[in-house]
Amino acid sequence: MKKYICTICGYVYDESSGAKWDELPNDYKCPICGAPKSAFKQVEESPAKTISSPLDTENHNGIDNFTTLTAGEISAICSSLAKGCDKQRLLPERDAFNKIAEYFKAKAKPENSKAFQDIKKMVDYDLEINFASATEKAKSNSDRGALRSLVWSEKASTMCRVLLDRFNKEGEGLLKNTKIYVCDICGFIYIGDTPPEICPVCKVPKSKILEVERG
Amino acid sequence: MPAFRNVSMCGKDCMCLYVCPTGATDTEDSIIDVNKCISGCSACAQACPSGAISIVPESYPPQQPKSPEVIATQRKLAYSKAQQWQAAEAIAATTDNPITKQFATAIAASNLRMAEDILRESGYMLPQSNEARKLLESLLEYEEPGFPKGAVDLLLKKL
Ligand code: SF4
Ligand code: SF4
Ligand SMILES: [Fe+2]
Numbered sequence: 001m002k003k004y005i006c007t008i009c010g011y012v013y014d015e016s017s018g019a020k021w022d023e024l025p026n027d028y029k030c031p032i033c034g035a036p037k038s039a040f041k042q043v044e045e046s047p048a049k050t051i052s053s054p055l056d057t058e059n060h061n062g063i064d065n066f067t068t069l070t071a072g073e074i075s076a077i078c079s080s081l082a083k084g085c086d087k088q089r090l091l092p093e094r095d096a097f098n099k100i101a102e103y104f105k106a107k108a109k110p111e112n113s114k115a116f117q118d119i120k121k122m123v124d125y126d127l128e129i130n131f132a133s134a135t136e137k138a139k140s141n142s143d144r145g146a147l148r149s150l151v152w153s154e155k156a157s158t159m160c161r162v163l164l165d166r167f168n169k170e171g172e173g174l175l176k177n178t179k180i181y182v183c184d185i186c187g188f189i190y191i192g193d194t195p196p197e198i199c200p201v202c203k204v205p206k207s208k209i210l211e212v213e214r215g
Numbered sequence: 216m217p218a219f220r221n222v223s224m225c226g227k228d229c230m231c232l233y234v235c236p237t238g239a240t241d242t243e244d245s246i247i248d249v250n251k252c253i254s255g256c257s258a259c260a261q262a263c264p265s266g267a268i269s270i271v272p273e274s275y276p277p278q279q280p281k282s283p284e285v286i287a288t289q290r291k292l293a294y295s296k297a298q299q300w301q302a303a304e305a306i307a308a309t310t311d312n313p314i315t316k317q318f319a320t321a322i323a324a325s326n327l328r329m330a331e332d333i334l335r336e337s338g339y340m341l342p343q344s345n346e347a348r349k350l351l352e353s354l355l356e357y358e359e360p361g362f363p364k365g366a367v368d369l370l371l372k373k374l
Contacts (some may be wrong), residue, residue, distance in 0.1 A: 072300060073294060073297045073330070073334065076293065077331075077334050081339060084340070092369065095366075096365075096369045097342070097370065099363040114302045114306050119299045119322060122299050122302075130288070134288035137282075137288045138289075140284075141284060143281065145279060146289055146337070150292075152329075152332065157329065160326070174314075175317060183328070185328065186329070186332065187325035187326065187327070189322075212320050212324060213317070214313050214317040215317075
Protein backbone atom coordinates (compact mmCIF):
# COMPACT_ATOMS: atom_id res chain seq x y z
CA MET A 1 0.00 0.00 0.00
CA LYS A 2 1.37 3.35 -1.00
CA LYS A 3 0.48 6.88 -0.15
CA TYR A 4 0.54 9.92 -2.40
CA ILE A 5 0.67 13.50 -1.24
CA CYS A 6 -0.69 16.54 -3.06
CA THR A 7 2.23 18.93 -3.37
CA ILE A 8 -0.17 21.86 -3.53
CA CYS A 9 -2.14 21.44 -0.34
CA GLY A 10 -0.66 18.41 1.39
CA TYR A 11 -3.69 16.14 1.11
CA VAL A 12 -2.64 12.50 1.38
CA TYR A 13 -4.21 9.80 -0.76
CA ASP A 14 -3.90 6.43 0.93
CA GLU A 15 -4.27 3.34 -1.28
CA SER A 16 -5.34 1.30 1.73
CA SER A 17 -8.59 3.23 1.85
CA GLY A 18 -9.54 2.84 -1.81
CA ALA A 19 -8.26 2.16 -5.29
CA LYS A 20 -4.63 1.77 -6.27
CA TRP A 21 -3.11 5.07 -7.38
CA ASP A 22 -2.40 3.80 -10.88
CA GLU A 23 -6.00 2.71 -11.25
CA LEU A 24 -7.39 6.17 -10.52
CA PRO A 25 -8.58 7.99 -13.66
CA ASN A 26 -6.16 10.47 -15.23
CA ASP A 27 -8.50 13.33 -14.51
CA TYR A 28 -8.46 12.54 -10.80
CA LYS A 29 -8.25 15.76 -8.85
CA CYS A 30 -7.17 16.56 -5.32
CA PRO A 31 -10.40 16.63 -3.27
CA ILE A 32 -9.03 19.47 -1.19
CA CYS A 33 -7.53 21.92 -3.66
CA GLY A 34 -8.40 20.53 -7.09
CA ALA A 35 -4.79 20.01 -8.20
CA PRO A 36 -4.31 17.45 -11.00
CA LYS A 37 -2.99 13.93 -10.46
CA SER A 38 0.42 15.03 -11.72
CA ALA A 39 0.80 17.35 -8.74
CA PHE A 40 0.93 14.36 -6.41
CA LYS A 41 4.08 12.58 -5.42
CA GLN A 42 4.59 9.32 -3.62
CA VAL A 43 5.20 9.57 0.10
CA GLU A 44 8.42 7.84 1.05
CA GLU A 45 7.86 5.46 3.91
CA SER A 46 8.90 7.41 6.92
CA PRO A 47 11.33 5.70 9.24
CA ALA A 48 10.05 4.40 12.55
CA LYS A 49 8.91 7.20 14.77
CA THR A 50 11.95 7.52 16.91
CA ILE A 51 12.87 11.09 16.15
CA SER A 52 13.43 13.17 19.20
CA SER A 53 11.94 16.54 19.82
CA PRO A 54 13.95 19.46 18.48
CA LEU A 55 12.56 21.49 21.38
CA ASP A 56 12.61 21.26 25.10
CA THR A 57 8.87 20.89 25.59
CA GLU A 58 8.90 19.22 28.96
CA ASN A 59 8.25 22.31 31.05
CA HIS A 60 5.18 23.42 29.25
CA ASN A 61 2.35 21.43 30.69
CA GLY A 62 2.02 23.35 33.93
CA ILE A 63 -0.23 26.12 35.09
CA ASP A 64 -0.31 29.19 32.97
CA ASN A 65 1.47 32.30 33.94
CA PHE A 66 4.28 34.30 32.51
CA THR A 67 6.87 31.92 33.94
CA THR A 68 5.44 28.74 32.41
CA LEU A 69 4.44 30.13 29.03
CA THR A 70 6.97 31.45 26.55
CA ALA A 71 6.72 35.04 25.43
CA GLY A 72 5.64 33.81 22.02
CA GLU A 73 2.78 31.81 23.51
CA ILE A 74 1.56 34.71 25.63
CA SER A 75 1.70 36.91 22.56
CA ALA A 76 -0.32 34.44 20.50
CA ILE A 77 -2.89 34.00 23.30
CA CYS A 78 -3.30 37.77 23.54
CA SER A 79 -3.50 38.42 19.80
CA SER A 80 -6.14 35.72 19.57
CA LEU A 81 -8.12 37.16 22.49
CA ALA A 82 -7.85 40.57 20.79
CA LYS A 83 -9.65 39.08 17.80
CA GLY A 84 -12.27 37.68 20.16
CA CYS A 85 -12.82 41.17 21.56
CA ASP A 86 -13.02 42.61 18.06
CA LYS A 87 -15.81 40.14 17.20
CA GLN A 88 -17.66 41.20 20.33
CA ARG A 89 -17.11 44.85 19.44
CA LEU A 90 -15.11 45.42 22.62
CA LEU A 91 -12.67 47.79 21.02
CA PRO A 92 -10.70 49.18 24.01
CA GLU A 93 -10.29 45.61 25.23
CA ARG A 94 -9.13 44.54 21.79
CA ASP A 95 -6.52 47.28 21.74
CA ALA A 96 -5.34 46.38 25.24
CA PHE A 97 -4.84 42.71 24.31
CA ASN A 98 -3.02 43.79 21.17
CA LYS A 99 -0.69 45.96 23.24
CA ILE A 100 0.23 43.04 25.47
CA ALA A 101 0.64 40.83 22.39
CA GLU A 102 2.98 43.34 20.78
CA TYR A 103 5.03 43.65 23.96
CA PHE A 104 5.58 39.89 24.20
CA LYS A 105 6.16 39.56 20.49
CA ALA A 106 9.10 41.93 20.83
CA LYS A 107 10.36 39.87 23.79
CA ALA A 108 10.00 36.54 22.04
CA LYS A 109 13.20 34.92 20.89
CA PRO A 110 13.47 31.58 19.14
CA GLU A 111 15.10 28.92 21.29
CA ASN A 112 17.25 27.52 18.54
CA SER A 113 19.08 29.18 15.69
CA LYS A 114 16.95 30.81 13.10
CA ALA A 115 17.33 28.94 9.87
CA PHE A 116 14.66 27.38 7.68
CA GLN A 117 16.10 23.93 8.47
CA ASP A 118 15.33 24.47 12.14
CA ILE A 119 11.74 25.30 11.32
CA LYS A 120 11.64 22.24 9.09
CA LYS A 121 12.78 20.04 12.01
CA MET A 122 10.05 21.43 14.22
CA VAL A 123 7.30 20.98 11.64
CA ASP A 124 8.58 17.45 10.94
CA TYR A 125 8.29 16.65 14.62
CA ASP A 126 4.80 18.14 14.77
CA LEU A 127 3.68 16.08 11.81
CA GLU A 128 5.34 12.84 12.96
CA ILE A 129 4.53 13.01 16.66
CA ASN A 130 2.67 15.99 18.07
CA PHE A 131 -0.39 15.94 15.86
CA ALA A 132 -0.92 12.21 16.37
CA SER A 133 -0.83 12.44 20.15
CA ALA A 134 -2.96 15.58 20.27
CA THR A 135 -5.51 14.05 17.89
CA GLU A 136 -5.70 10.91 19.99
CA LYS A 137 -6.39 12.93 23.15
CA ALA A 138 -8.93 15.17 21.41
CA LYS A 139 -10.75 12.06 20.17
CA SER A 140 -10.70 10.17 23.44
CA ASN A 141 -12.10 13.25 25.17
CA SER A 142 -14.65 13.88 22.40
CA ASP A 143 -13.30 17.40 22.08
CA ARG A 144 -14.48 18.34 18.60
CA GLY A 145 -13.27 21.91 18.93
CA ALA A 146 -9.73 20.77 19.59
CA LEU A 147 -10.09 18.23 16.82
CA ARG A 148 -11.14 20.95 14.40
CA SER A 149 -8.09 23.04 15.24
CA LEU A 150 -5.89 19.98 14.76
CA VAL A 151 -7.40 19.04 11.41
CA TRP A 152 -6.88 22.56 10.11
CA SER A 153 -3.40 23.10 11.41
CA GLU A 154 -2.19 19.68 10.41
CA LYS A 155 -3.08 20.54 6.82
CA ALA A 156 -1.54 23.99 7.09
CA SER A 157 1.58 22.41 8.63
CA THR A 158 1.83 19.91 5.79
CA MET A 159 1.73 22.82 3.38
CA CYS A 160 4.46 24.59 5.36
CA ARG A 161 6.62 21.50 5.18
CA VAL A 162 6.09 21.07 1.44
CA LEU A 163 7.01 24.72 0.86
CA LEU A 164 10.07 24.62 3.13
CA ASP A 165 11.31 21.68 1.08
CA ARG A 166 10.59 23.45 -2.18
CA PHE A 167 12.23 26.67 -1.03
CA ASN A 168 15.25 24.66 0.00
CA LYS A 169 15.49 23.18 -3.52
CA GLU A 170 14.21 25.99 -5.71
CA GLY A 171 15.28 29.02 -3.70
CA GLU A 172 14.01 32.32 -4.98
CA GLY A 173 12.56 30.64 -8.05
CA LEU A 174 9.69 29.45 -5.87
CA LEU A 175 8.26 32.96 -5.64
CA LYS A 176 10.02 34.86 -8.39
CA ASN A 177 7.10 35.09 -10.80
CA THR A 178 4.19 34.52 -8.53
CA LYS A 179 2.50 35.61 -5.34
CA ILE A 180 2.13 34.09 -1.91
CA TYR A 181 -0.96 34.21 0.33
CA VAL A 182 -1.71 33.10 3.87
CA CYS A 183 -5.18 32.31 5.16
CA ASP A 184 -5.77 34.66 8.05
CA ILE A 185 -7.95 32.08 9.78
CA CYS A 186 -6.14 28.75 9.54
CA GLY A 187 -2.65 29.62 8.30
CA PHE A 188 -2.88 27.72 5.01
CA ILE A 189 -0.27 29.05 2.56
CA TYR A 190 -1.12 29.35 -1.10
CA ILE A 191 1.31 30.12 -3.89
CA GLY A 192 -0.18 31.40 -7.15
CA ASP A 193 -1.37 34.54 -8.87
CA THR A 194 -4.86 34.63 -7.39
CA PRO A 195 -6.01 32.92 -4.21
CA PRO A 196 -8.76 30.27 -4.37
CA GLU A 197 -12.37 31.47 -3.88
CA ILE A 198 -12.46 29.79 -0.51
CA CYS A 199 -9.65 28.47 1.65
CA PRO A 200 -9.22 24.77 0.81
CA VAL A 201 -8.61 24.00 4.48
CA CYS A 202 -10.98 26.12 6.59
CA LYS A 203 -13.38 27.23 3.81
CA VAL A 204 -13.28 30.92 4.65
CA PRO A 205 -13.95 33.21 1.63
CA LYS A 206 -10.93 34.64 -0.13
CA SER A 207 -11.27 38.09 1.43
CA LYS A 208 -9.59 36.47 4.45
CA ILE A 209 -6.76 34.96 2.41
CA LEU A 210 -4.13 37.67 2.57
CA GLU A 211 -1.25 38.35 0.24
CA VAL A 212 2.22 38.61 1.76
CA GLU A 213 3.94 41.30 -0.24
CA ARG A 214 7.59 41.44 -1.18
CA GLY A 215 9.90 44.08 0.17
CA MET B 216 -27.49 44.19 23.37
CA PRO B 217 -26.62 46.53 20.52
CA ALA B 218 -26.96 45.73 16.85
CA PHE B 219 -23.84 45.50 14.70
CA ARG B 220 -23.72 45.77 10.92
CA ASN B 221 -21.07 43.86 8.99
CA VAL B 222 -20.46 46.45 6.27
CA SER B 223 -18.85 43.96 3.89
CA MET B 224 -22.10 41.96 3.80
CA CYS B 225 -24.49 44.91 3.62
CA GLY B 226 -26.27 45.05 0.26
CA LYS B 227 -27.73 48.49 0.98
CA ASP B 228 -31.29 47.23 0.71
CA CYS B 229 -32.23 49.58 3.49
CA MET B 230 -34.77 47.42 5.32
CA CYS B 231 -32.96 48.29 8.54
CA LEU B 232 -33.60 51.95 7.85
CA TYR B 233 -37.34 51.32 7.58
CA VAL B 234 -37.73 49.19 10.68
CA CYS B 235 -35.46 50.90 13.18
CA PRO B 236 -37.62 52.80 15.69
CA THR B 237 -34.84 55.21 16.63
CA GLY B 238 -32.88 55.85 13.44
CA ALA B 239 -29.85 54.09 14.91
CA THR B 240 -29.22 52.25 11.64
CA ASP B 241 -29.20 55.38 9.49
CA THR B 242 -25.71 56.80 9.84
CA GLU B 243 -23.29 58.45 7.46
CA ASP B 244 -20.49 55.99 8.31
CA SER B 245 -22.62 52.79 8.15
CA ILE B 246 -21.84 52.00 11.78
CA ILE B 247 -25.01 51.48 13.80
CA ASP B 248 -25.25 54.10 16.53
CA VAL B 249 -25.03 52.10 19.77
CA ASN B 250 -26.25 55.06 21.80
CA LYS B 251 -29.53 55.11 19.91
CA CYS B 252 -29.98 51.36 19.65
CA ILE B 253 -32.57 49.89 22.04
CA SER B 254 -31.45 46.83 23.95
CA GLY B 255 -33.54 43.78 23.11
CA CYS B 256 -35.10 45.24 19.95
CA SER B 257 -33.31 43.38 17.11
CA ALA B 258 -35.85 44.52 14.49
CA CYS B 259 -33.09 45.40 12.00
CA ALA B 260 -31.33 42.06 12.36
CA GLN B 261 -34.57 40.22 11.66
CA ALA B 262 -35.43 42.41 8.68
CA CYS B 263 -32.03 42.53 6.97
CA PRO B 264 -32.24 40.44 3.78
CA SER B 265 -28.47 40.08 3.62
CA GLY B 266 -27.92 38.74 7.12
CA ALA B 267 -25.56 41.65 7.66
CA ILE B 268 -26.74 42.65 11.12
CA SER B 269 -26.14 40.70 14.28
CA ILE B 270 -27.03 41.45 17.85
CA VAL B 271 -23.91 41.50 19.99
CA PRO B 272 -24.57 39.66 23.27
CA GLU B 273 -23.86 41.40 26.54
CA SER B 274 -22.79 38.25 28.31
CA TYR B 275 -21.57 34.82 27.32
CA PRO B 276 -21.92 31.38 28.83
CA PRO B 277 -18.79 29.88 30.35
CA GLN B 278 -16.58 28.44 27.64
CA GLN B 279 -16.56 24.72 26.95
CA PRO B 280 -14.50 22.92 29.57
CA LYS B 281 -11.26 21.35 28.40
CA SER B 282 -9.77 18.20 29.79
CA PRO B 283 -6.23 18.52 31.22
CA GLU B 284 -5.01 15.92 28.72
CA VAL B 285 -6.26 17.93 25.79
CA ILE B 286 -4.82 21.11 27.25
CA ALA B 287 -1.43 19.44 27.60
CA THR B 288 -1.25 18.14 24.03
CA GLN B 289 -2.65 21.35 22.54
CA ARG B 290 -0.09 23.39 24.47
CA LYS B 291 2.76 21.22 23.32
CA LEU B 292 1.81 21.87 19.71
CA ALA B 293 1.15 25.55 20.30
CA TYR B 294 4.57 25.88 21.87
CA SER B 295 6.16 24.35 18.80
CA LYS B 296 4.13 26.58 16.47
CA ALA B 297 5.07 29.66 18.47
CA GLN B 298 8.74 28.66 18.19
CA GLN B 299 8.38 28.28 14.43
CA TRP B 300 6.66 31.64 14.23
CA GLN B 301 9.48 33.30 16.15
CA ALA B 302 12.20 31.55 14.15
CA ALA B 303 10.59 32.66 10.89
CA GLU B 304 10.16 36.21 12.21
CA ALA B 305 13.85 36.22 13.10
CA ILE B 306 14.79 35.15 9.55
CA ALA B 307 12.53 37.82 8.07
CA ALA B 308 14.06 40.46 10.32
CA THR B 309 17.68 39.65 9.49
CA THR B 310 17.78 38.70 5.81
CA ASP B 311 18.66 41.15 3.06
CA ASN B 312 17.04 39.09 0.36
CA PRO B 313 13.52 40.33 -0.42
CA ILE B 314 12.21 36.92 -1.50
CA THR B 315 13.65 35.16 1.54
CA LYS B 316 12.04 37.82 3.66
CA GLN B 317 8.71 37.41 1.91
CA PHE B 318 8.80 33.65 2.28
CA ALA B 319 9.83 33.83 5.95
CA THR B 320 7.05 36.33 6.62
CA ALA B 321 4.50 33.94 5.13
CA ILE B 322 5.83 31.01 7.20
CA ALA B 323 5.70 33.23 10.28
CA ALA B 324 2.12 34.34 9.62
CA SER B 325 1.03 30.77 8.98
CA ASN B 326 2.51 29.53 12.25
CA LEU B 327 1.09 32.40 14.27
CA ARG B 328 -2.41 31.67 12.93
CA MET B 329 -1.97 28.01 13.87
CA ALA B 330 -0.63 28.85 17.34
CA GLU B 331 -3.55 31.18 17.98
CA ASP B 332 -6.13 28.65 16.89
CA ILE B 333 -4.58 25.76 18.83
CA LEU B 334 -4.34 27.96 21.93
CA ARG B 335 -7.97 29.03 21.61
CA GLU B 336 -8.84 25.34 21.73
CA SER B 337 -6.75 24.89 24.87
CA GLY B 338 -8.87 27.11 27.11
CA TYR B 339 -8.45 30.58 25.63
CA MET B 340 -11.57 30.82 23.53
CA LEU B 341 -13.31 33.67 25.35
CA PRO B 342 -11.68 36.89 26.52
CA GLN B 343 -14.08 36.70 29.49
CA SER B 344 -12.96 33.19 30.51
CA ASN B 345 -11.40 32.31 33.85
CA GLU B 346 -8.30 31.14 32.04
CA ALA B 347 -7.79 34.52 30.41
CA ARG B 348 -8.40 36.23 33.74
CA LYS B 349 -5.85 34.04 35.53
CA LEU B 350 -3.24 34.80 32.91
CA LEU B 351 -3.94 38.52 33.21
CA GLU B 352 -3.78 38.35 37.00
CA SER B 353 -0.41 36.64 36.84
CA LEU B 354 0.78 39.46 34.60
CA LEU B 355 0.12 41.93 37.43
CA GLU B 356 3.30 40.58 38.97
CA TYR B 357 5.28 40.95 35.80
CA GLU B 358 7.87 43.63 36.48
CA GLU B 359 9.72 44.74 33.37
CA PRO B 360 10.34 48.20 32.05
CA GLY B 361 8.09 49.09 29.15
CA PHE B 362 5.46 46.48 29.98
CA PRO B 363 1.98 47.92 29.30
CA LYS B 364 0.54 47.32 32.74
CA GLY B 365 -2.25 49.78 32.04
CA ALA B 366 -3.58 47.38 29.41
CA VAL B 367 -3.70 44.56 31.98
CA ASP B 368 -5.50 46.80 34.47
CA LEU B 369 -8.04 47.86 31.87
CA LEU B 370 -8.77 44.27 30.90
CA LEU B 371 -9.15 43.06 34.49
CA LYS B 372 -11.50 45.92 35.19
CA LYS B 373 -13.65 45.68 32.06
CA LEU B 374 -13.87 42.00 31.23
S1 SF4 C 1 -31.13 45.91 5.82
FE1 SF4 C 1 -29.13 44.86 5.81
S2 SF4 C 1 -28.43 44.98 3.69
FE2 SF4 C 1 -30.09 46.50 3.94
S3 SF4 C 1 -29.03 48.39 4.42
FE3 SF4 C 1 -29.58 47.43 6.36
S4 SF4 C 1 -27.73 46.22 6.87
FE4 SF4 C 1 -27.55 46.74 4.73
S1 SF4 D 1 -31.84 46.69 17.23
FE1 SF4 D 1 -33.66 47.99 16.93
S2 SF4 D 1 -33.04 49.97 17.78
FE2 SF4 D 1 -31.16 48.80 17.48
S3 SF4 D 1 -30.47 49.44 15.48
FE3 SF4 D 1 -31.69 47.58 15.18
S4 SF4 D 1 -33.74 48.30 14.75
FE4 SF4 D 1 -32.62 50.04 15.59
FE1 LIG E 1 -8.06 28.80 5.83
